[in-house]
Amino acid sequence: MRRWKGVLRTPLGLAATALTIGVLVLAVVAPILWTDEANAVDTSDILAGPSADHWAGTDNLGRDIFYRTLVATRLSVELALSATIIAVVAGLVLGTAAFLLGRRSGRLVSAGINIAVAFPGILLALFFAVIFGVGATGAVFAIGLAGAPGFGRLVQTLVAGIGSRDFVAAARVAGVGRVRILFRHVLPNISEPLVVNATISAGSALLAFAGLSFLGLGVQQPRYDWGRLLMDGISSIYVNPAAALAPGTAVLVAGLAFNLFGESVAKALGVGVVGGIPALPRVPAAPEAEEVAAEVHHQHDDVVLDVRDLEVTFPGPRGPIRPVRGITFAVRRGEAVGIVGESGSGKSLTALAVSRLVGDPGRVDASRLELLGTDLRASDSRAQRRLLGTSLSMVFQDPMTSFNPTLRMGGQLAEVARHHQGMDKKAALERAVDRLRSVRITEPQHRAHQYPHEFSGGMRQRAMIGMGLMGSPALIVADEPTTALDVTVQQQVLDLLAAIREAEDVALVLISHDVTVVGEVCDRVLVMYAGKIVEDLPAGDLATEARHPYTRALVAAVPDMDTDLDEPLAVIPGRPVDPADVPLGCAYAARCPLATDRCRAEQPPLETDAAGRRVACWHAGEPIDVEIRDREDVYEEVEAS
Template sequence: MLLEVNHLKTEFQLKHGTVKAVDDISFSLNKGEILAIVGESGSGKSVTSLSVMGLVQEPGEVTGGEILFKGEDLLKKNKSEMQAIRGDQISMIFQEPMTSLNPVYRIKDQIMESIMTHMKLSKKEAWERAVHMLDIVGIPSPAERAKDYPHQMSGGMRQRVMTAMALSCRPELLIADEPTTALDVTIQAQILDLLYHMREKFNMAVLLITHDLGVVSEAADRVIVMYCGKIVEEADVRTLFEETMHPYTLGLLRSIPRLEDESEEPLYMIKGMVPNPLKMPTGCAFSDRCDKCMDRCRREMPELIERNGHKVRCFLYENEPEEAEKHE
């Protein structure tokens, strides 16, 4: 087991109340595995990744649980110990490459800084490695492009630079936060293919944060679906798509446009909005948007239960399987 997260809680203490961005979640990630975390904006995906990296900023704070990386709790590491781990054993591709890359430094300087810090190489060796990494991620004329500034590159190129930077020290765990957002379909496919190739090349685990189930179907081995800070469903990717259980996951899948669909009806849309995190409803957070909502759902929060390795947080599956079939 490379990464094991147990009962993680991350909260933001705001003027008008407390936001439970990550509310008691647990999951694990094996070496060489790609685990996707999906959900709408505000579901807690990115805060989960930032909690693992130790990058949650005030007024946010990890208030409970443990994050075990190779058996050691990252939450017990001090600032210097986490700095030694970040960029070396654990790396992250941030959501927006244009704001993540420093606009006043050349590409080579930003990649070489990480290499020289963690691998203790000379400037010449760091330069050679930086060029090599740019070549690996598919940037043409890497020695020339390494001298460019971020604004001189396209969005796809900048995303490749972020990937090269994250992989430069050959991390054991790569966290990719929305790595294909705002990219056209062709570049999306190239980035996903690159991540898959790097996983195979370095036997690296990948925690993929995304809202796009199309991306998940192409890249992931297992999937976690989050809603309002909680895990509502977890399964291997094939099971999730073929035997969807939670109404929220079903709504996300039904919202995907399909070329073979010749219906003239409007594309399905989950009704309502994600609730205000400062005014969370009693019971299941999805109850007001759920087509299968029962009275009990508005009063109680269902537990995350497991059926044949498939986890779901829904009262429809709490009793016998026949109970769920009545509501299908």
């Protein structure tokens, strides 16, 4: 209600609303009040010009054109709205096909949309008018289907944008089905542009109907709409121009009303449209899911995540690209494992692959990929979605995009409990409040009814962790969880993760660029470069016992409180390897001061030493001089890139 009042306070909103309401009211009352006057035949006053008795003159049977224009409002608006509904429904089906069916199946639909959009709308309308036949019904389907490709293209673009957001990925991790994600998370976030486009389409449909009726393909005698009246008026335009001007003005005014009202109604609805979208019925989880998970957990002792030979592949113009190239690791209950490396090393893709969030055209292969003993390589099933939704928690990098901005925080957290644990709305909300309290958010009862934009960055990140605790997670995957936060809040989030891990015996995989943070929080560190693990060592040995030149360079490049500010910075020379062009041998050889011909020709294996540490380097542990460069040179290089 407040949004509506705000719109009505603006001159444009007030004028558009009043004009649209006037057209709709006229469509309802005009046939009731003036049908008799509009149909009255007076052969003694045929083709008369405008007068006090007939404001727009008369037609070839002496009928009053002004009254006929008013009465035609109902049929014109009804047909335009019917065609708009068809265009919107068909466009939604076409536009969401790629999201629901997957990219491969959706490509065929997308190709059809692209071909249809290439043709002018009036040509499509004429094509469908021939197929469906002459008349009002055929014209409704013709104009509706002609408008569907354009609306479908808009929906497709908007869905693709929202589908890549973190809160959609979080819903997928929680095991929420595609249809529910579409109706609960995607469509509400694109409702405003869709409403605007649909309302404007109604105005366009009015014009299209006028065109078809003018050509004789739309409304047929004895019925009449504005287009039919315009057709009749053109025949006598030299005798009585008002005969064509009256219905033409009606089309113009109504189209303008719908177009202006589109902008106003978008502002009025805003996020409120979410409440009008019904939630889909909860899919009951397979009863054997918990029993299977418990049995497998017993068989595999305390291993939570077991990854063997994991590869992620994408198609490229010169052949397949492998950003992740056969990595192997395991995470045990209560263990914290850090994954570090420069941008492009494959850290985040590893987390997405483990969480089953790598979609088409990407492909994930592994000789083993198990969570609590359940094979994640198997095809999607209810039991698997339930396992991922309750046993795996994903904390994303940007807290602002981690939540659906159109839903209240409590409702978003409660979705997991309602979808997977069968709780009713009240019990799920109470659980959400309890989880917000557990992640140290003050006044959780009040905060649960707020929207994400009302939370600070640190609060949103803690709430994201709370969402992961709605079930009983055995593993938390945190992908750069502190990147967008200030230093003080970073420490709070890291302390919270450590406290949850200790209290709940939860395994943690922490992905970060900051080797210092990983060294403080984690028990073990995996160092990745060019899609492979190059070193696996205890976090306590990171600063002093690292053996791979890349690991030592990462540690040396991080300044600390003892760094001499008057001395140049330690840097890693060169640039990371392009995943599409990985050289033979060791991928780090071009940047490594210890590299030899053997390094450039042979890829070193990841070998395990007597202490259980792993390293992939032909010169592991050999002395190395860290490159020192002047700050100004570094800044100039960064600016140039």
